[in-house]
Amino acid sequence: MKNSIDRKQFLKQFGLIGVAAVGASTILTACGGGAETETAAAVDPCKDTSGLTEQDLAMRTNLGYVETSEIADQHCSNCQLYKKPENGGCGGCLLFNGPVTAEGWCNSWVINQG
Ligand code: SF4
Structure with a gap:
């Protein structure tokens, strides 16, 4: 005092x-x-990977996943393996766990034929 x-x-x-x-x-x-x-x-749920396991994170890294594609006509939302958001949630990928952005990309991108 x-x-x-x-x-x-x-x-x-x-x-x-x-x-x-x-x-x-x-x-x-x-x-x-x-x-x-x-x-x-930190609260953006579509970019939050805090709940993922080391294995999940390694898979994302190994596939070269990025939240924003650098290739103009290749992004998750036009990929065959993209899981569209449901009920206002985040998109996902058939190859790994966790959220995926529509603008994202990885080296397994394949054109959506359907
Ligand atoms: S495979 Fe790659 S480009 Fe396709 S949805 Fe999954 S993360 Fe996106």
């Missing part, structure tokens, strides 16, 4: 209260300001 009062008096005496407040705000923003953004990204 005494230390807190002494610190306030010290800062007031040297006119540093405003500087200390701005500095603390800057530090807090730099350290934790992105938490809200990270939380928003």
Whole structure:
């Protein structure tokens, strides 16, 4: 308690209260300001692989799955192996577990004939 009062008096005496407040705000923003953004990204269920096993994750990696295809006319939504979203959920793939984005792609892509 005494230390807190002494610190306030010290800062007031040297006119540093405003500087200390701005500095603390800057530090807090730099350290934790992105938490809200990270939380928003973390809750996107179609990109959340947190519930998958190591084996599931390895399968996705081995097939070169990416959430956004770099090939203009090849993406999960026009792949024969794509499982369309049901009831507003996420799409999936017949080759591995977990969510798949419609814009995604992997090296097993095959044109949907149907
Ligand atoms: S095989 Fe590949 S491109 Fe086809 S739906 Fe599955 S992840 Fe997407």
